[in-house]
Amino acid sequence: MTEPLIFEYSSASRQGFVADSDARPNLLAEVLRTDELMLPSASELEVVRHYTRLSQQNFSIDTQFYPLGSCTMKYNPRVCNRLAMLPQFLGRHPLGPVEHGQGYLQTMFELQEMLQVATGMAAVSLTPMAGAQGEFAGVAMIRAYHESRGDEARNQIIVPDAAHGTNPATATMCGCEVVEIPTREDGDLDIDRLRAVAGSNTAGIMLTNPSTLGLFERQIEEIAAIIHAAGGLLYYDGANLNAILGKTLPGDMGFDVIHMNLHKTFSTPHGGGGPGSGAVGVTERLKPFLPVPFVQKVDGRYTWATEEQYPQSIGRLSAFMGNAGVLLRAYVYMRMLGRTGMERVSDFAVLNANYLMVCLREAGFEVAFPERRASHEFIVSLKQIARETGVTAMDFAKALLDYGFHAPTTYFPLLVPECLLIEPTESESRRSLDGFVAAMAKIRDAAYSDPDTVKQAPLTMPVRRLDDVHAAKQPDLVWQSAESGQRKG
Amino acid sequence: MPFVPHTESDISTMLSRVGVAALGELFDEIPAGLRIKGLEGIGPALSEAEITQLMQMRARHDGEPLCFIGAGAYDHYVPAAVWDIATRGEFYSAYTPYQAEASQGTLQVIYEFQTMLASLTGLEVSNASLYDGATAFAEACLMAVRANRKNRSRNILVPRTLSPAYREVARVMLKGQRIELVELPMRDGISDLKTLDNLSAGDFAAVAIQNPNFLGSLDHVDVLTDWAHSGGALVIGVANPMALALLKPPGQWGAAGADIACGEGQPMGIPMSSGGPYFGFLVCRQAVIRQMPGRIVGRTVDLEGKPGFTLTLQAREQHIRRSRATSNICTNQGLVATAATIYMSLLGAPGLRSVATSCNANTSALVEALIALPGVTRSFAAPFFHEAVLAFDRPVAGVLDALSSNGILGGYDLSADYPELGNALLVCATEMRSAADISAYADTAREILGAAA
Numbered sequence: 001m002t003e004p005l006i007f008e009y010s011s012a013s014r015q016g017f018v019a020d021s022d023a024r025p026n027l028l029a030e031v032l033r034t035d036e037l038m039l040p041s042a043s044e045l046e047v048v049r050h051y052t053r054l055s056q057q058n059f060s061i062d063t064q065f066y067p068l069g070s071c072t073m074k075y076n077p078r079v080c081n082r083l084a085m086l087p088q089f090l091g092r093h094p095l096g097p098v099e100h101g102q103g104y105l106q107t108m109f110e111l112q113e114m115l116q117v118a119t120g121m122a123a124v125s126l127t128p129m130a131g132a133q134g135e136f137a138g139v140a141m142i143r144a145y146h147e148s149r150g151d152e153a154r155n156q157i158i159v160p161d162a163a164h165g166t167n168p169a170t171a172t173m174c175g176c177e178v179v180e181i182p183t184r185e186d187g188d189l190d191i192d193r194l195r196a197v198a199g200s201n202t203a204g205i206m207l208t209n210p211s212t213l214g215l216f217e218r219q220i221e222e223i224a225a226i227i228h229a230a231g232g233l234l235y236y237d238g239a240n241l242n243a244i245l246g247k248t249l250p251g252d253m254g255f256d257v258i259h260m261n262l263h264k265t266f267s268t269p270h271g272g273g274g275p276g277s278g279a280v281g282v283t284e285r286l287k288p289f290l291p292v293p294f295v296q297k298v299d300g301r302y303t304w305a306t307e308e309q310y311p312q313s314i315g316r317l318s319a320f321m322g323n324a325g326v327l328l329r330a331y332v333y334m335r336m337l338g339r340t341g342m343e344r345v346s347d348f349a350v351l352n353a354n355y356l357m358v359c360l361r362e363a364g365f366e367v368a369f370p371e372r373r374a375s376h377e378f379i380v381s382l383k384q385i386a387r388e389t390g391v392t393a394m395d396f397a398k399a400l401l402d403y404g405f406h407a408p409t410t411y412f413p414l415l416v417p418e419c420l421l422i423e424p425t426e427s428e429s430r431r432s433l434d435g436f437v438a439a440m441a442k443i444r445d446a447a448y449s450d451p452d453t454v455k456q457a458p459l460t461m462p463v464r465r466l467d468d469v470h471a472a473k474q475p476d477l478v479w480q481s482a483e484s485g486q487r488k489g
Numbered sequence: 490m491p492f493v494p495h496t497e498s499d500i501s502t503m504l505s506r507v508g509v510a511a512l513g514e515l516f517d518e519i520p521a522g523l524r525i526k527g528l529e530g531i532g533p534a535l536s537e538a539e540i541t542q543l544m545q546m547r548a549r550h551d552g553e554p555l556c557f558i559g560a561g562a563y564d565h566y567v568p569a570a571v572w573d574i575a576t577r578g579e580f581y582s583a584y585t586p587y588q589a590e591a592s593q594g595t596l597q598v599i600y601e602f603q604t605m606l607a608s609l610t611g612l613e614v615s616n617a618s619l620y621d622g623a624t625a626f627a628e629a630c631l632m633a634v635r636a637n638r639k640n641r642s643r644n645i646l647v648p649r650t651l652s653p654a655y656r657e658v659a660r661v662m663l664k665g666q667r668i669e670l671v672e673l674p675m676r677d678g679i680s681d682l683k684t685l686d687n688l689s690a691g692d693f694a695a696v697a698i699q700n701p702n703f704l705g706s707l708d709h710v711d712v713l714t715d716w717a718h719s720g721g722a723l724v725i726g727v728a729n730p731m732a733l734a735l736l737k738p739p740g741q742w743g744a745a746g747a748d749i750a751c752g753e754g755q756p757m758g759i760p761m762s763s764g765g766p767y768f769g770f771l772v773c774r775q776a777v778i779r780q781m782p783g784r785i786v787g788r789t790v791d792l793e794g795k796p797g798f799t800l801t802l803q804a805r806e807q808h809i810r811r812s813r814a815t816s817n818i819c820t821n822q823g824l825v826a827t828a829a830t831i832y833m834s835l836l837g838a839p840g841l842r843s844v845a846t847s848c849n850a851n852t853s854a855l856v857e858a859l860i861a862l863p864g865v866t867r868s869f870a871a872p873f874f875h876e877a878v879l880a881f882d883r884p885v886a887g888v889l890d891a892l893s894s895n896g897i898l899g900g901y902d903l904s905a906d907y908p909e910l911g912n913a914l915l916v917c918a919t920e921m922r923s924a925a926d927i928s929a930y931a932d933t934a935r936e937i938l939g940a941a942a
Binding site for chain 1: 490491492493494495499500502503504506507508509512515516517518519520522523524525527528529530531532533534535536537540541543544545546547548549550551552553554556558560561562564568570572574576577578579580581582583584585586588589590591592593594595597598600601603604605607608609611613614615617618620621622623624652654655657658660661662664665666667707733734735736737738741753760761762763764765766767768778784785786787788789790791792793795796797798799801802803804806807808809810811812813814816817818819820821822823824825827830831833834835836837838841845846847849850853872874889890893894898901
């Protein structure tokens with residue numbers, strides 16, 4: 001059933017949430033607006049029903065298995081939300097004095113320390129508000145480091161072709177040139193090409209390990225040696241940290257700077273596309289360049305580190321101090337796991353991925369790297385099925401929705417044709433993995449027996465497949481009431 | 490085991506299916522020299538009851554002081570329904586709506602959000618939100634440089650009265666692309682129009698205007714907008730959405746209106762929560778939509794002709810265009826934007842106007858009460874919305890410390906950001922501050938000022 005737009009409700013009964021006063025603004029008429037605001041006029045019950053109904057049109061972790069590769073859609077414990085929303089935390093003004101924030105600051109200080117331990121880094125700043133901003137901070141620190149040494153010719157960032165799109169986009173945003181390195185047949189980086197391009201213009205390399213192919217880069221020590229010998233630095237994209245938590249440390253691998261997606265590994269909610277948190281960690285030599293503010297402990301008192309104290313800092317990345325409430329949720333999660341729980345995260349994330357990979361392979365699916373151990377995720381290629389039946393990875397993705405499973409990541413990484421990138425996470429039971437394998441097998445059987453029906457999927461969602469071409473060619477981005485008769489935005 | 494559902498029998502079945510004897514073998518591709526023995530230094534697990542007690546203790550320790558600070562984050566009342574609905578699991582634990590058919594809820598919310606922001610700012614199209622107000626301003630500057638093909642300038646004229654934090658974040662984010670912020674001086678708390686005579690608008694890709702500005706004052710938005718346009722510069726309007734319930738929106742500034750509007754969305758139902766998560770908004774004219782960064786939702790039809798929503802114009806974004814994308818941004822502030830949409834729906838236009846009017850009236854009352862004290866005057870005569878600058882006859886820091894120990898956060902000390910203003914304090918009283926709260930502030934301040942004099 002289609003839920004109307006909130007603007008299509010029109011109860012006049014709505015009251016504002018402060019007592020209507022006779023107060024008039026103490027402002028001249030010439031500065032006031034005279035047009036009608038396009039805001040809803042619905043009753044509270046209508047608003048509550050409308051948004052509750054809309055929520056019911058979503059898939060979510062709380063309602064479905066969500067094996068979205070590289071996104072780490074694990075359970076988001078409810079208690080993390082409850083404790084981040086304690087009234088004193090919600091009511092704290094970001095510019096309030098530290099005397100009224102010792103509880104909050106201590107929590108952030110301890111979070112910084114736990115993240116240092118989990119990654120093998122010397123210092124952490126929590127301010128970046130998402131993974132891409134963490135990447136920005138990392139590359140900006142690498143540039144600042146070279147500049148501080150008068151080494152300003154270094155403007156190239158090396159990125160593997162399997163990398164997430166934010167890596168090259170970040171390098172460009174920081175004014176760097178992107179040098180792409182291919183991946184070998186076995187899934188590891190083409191190290192001969194790396195040797196050929198690393199040199200006096202190399203600012204650094206951005207790597208995800210395990211890579212977006214779901215494989216641990218086995219030559220990592222050699223890569224680090226090549227980049228460091230060339231005078232560059234290594235950036236670790238923490239998108240796949242869930243696979244190695246407690247097993248190995250980016251710091252030991254030779255990385256100089258890292259971002260962590262707290263909304264992946266440390267279970268803060270994805271919220272329908274944010275807010276995230278992309279805390280950054282660095283080794284000793286990049287410490288002076290960390291983005292401010294971060295928390296320091298001086299004589300038993302917690303305070304914010306400022307740019308005056310760290311004049312080489314790349315500076316601020318947010319108006320205040322990042323996504324503070326997200327950080328509280330990550331802290332609660334980490335304290336509840338403790339050391340043993342954190343080590344088990346990777347145990348069971350990797351067990352689930354390998355189990356699911358073996359089950360799908362035994363069910364007849366083609367796994368992209370059958371000779372390799374899966375990390376916390378793996379790739380299935382539907383190339384042969386697509387060639388034989390015309391049913392594509394996208395069709396599988398849509399058909400899975402009808403079975404009550406969110407689709408895996410499709411068509412990423414770009415290297416493997418007709419691919420599904422599948423990440424089950426540690427919080428799924430064997431039963432839900434078995435259910436997913438059964439659904440995949442049924443869709444595959446249907447692809448051979450009745451491909452047209454599969455290509456029609458989904459049939460049980462609030463809408464059928466949407467016309468993306470129409471959406472892009474005639475953008476309708478803002479609702480216009482019938483009366484307004486204006487051109488659509 | 491917290492949040493891992495496997496039984497012993499599951500584990501042994503799964504290990505044997507995979508063909509390994511123990512969990513440790515799953516990590517055999519990690520070089521032996523890189524394996525660690527575990528996370529030494531992380532403490533033991535706390536139970537849910539234990540972590541609850543710990544966090545409650547820390548929260549209580551921070552207390553709930555009476556807040557008269559604004560400076561970019563505001564203490565507004567948030568109706569109960571806002572976060573009750575926004576934190577439903579179906580919103581809270583969903584991902585980015587890439588699978589549109591399974592994400593119509595999130596997508597329709599964002600389409601409604603975009604509509605509300607376009608209306609508030611008086612412009613045509615909005616994106617799905619950015620990280621916060623400061624990064625939205627930086628993205629607006631980047632967008633203006635890309636969009637202004639007339640003069641190819643890489644300079645943005647930015648008033649000194651624009652939020653110092655926004656200017657700093659923009660400097661950091663623009664540095665790598667060699668885009669410079671040029672400062673427009675201030676006079677009497679607003680932009681100094683006389684200095685425009687020595688400048689040429691054609692030397693700038695864009696002129697930024699914040700209204701009300703960081704100091705709370707209303708600026709010469711019409712004059713500045715027309716001046717910018719006369720030389721071919723674009724106009725970036727930085728606005729507080731609460732103020733837009735009353736004030737002429739950026740889209741109506743000057744003869745042609747601003748080209749881009751951005752700002753901090755926090756006043757729309759988002760708690761202050763130590764600075765985040767908030768959301769930035771970015772709205773623009775149709776003509777520059779292809780330079781917009783971030784996610785955008787469009788309404789389209791499904792194969793049966795039924796209306797539905799989807800992410801659109803994705804050819805701008807990093808996952809398609811990689812190093813040539815409009816920005817590296819991937820995440821928006823989905824959940825926070827959801828809460829804001831519910832907030833704006835609950836209040837509607839009359840509710841927002843009523844809150845904004847109360848803020849204006851309360852700050853006026855606060856200013857009156859404080860300038861009645863000896864040694865306190867208003868710094869500027871310019872009209873203000875809900876923040877104003879007061880000059881003291883002594884350093885503000887000491888006064889604020891004394892207020893703070895009485896449970897009152899008296900405002901934001903401007904001496905570091907604006908030393909030229911002397912002992913200056915930026916104060917704010919939202920609709921949450923009662924007449925009794927304002928009297929308490931004035932009475933306490935009177936004692937502090939009297940005692941120290």
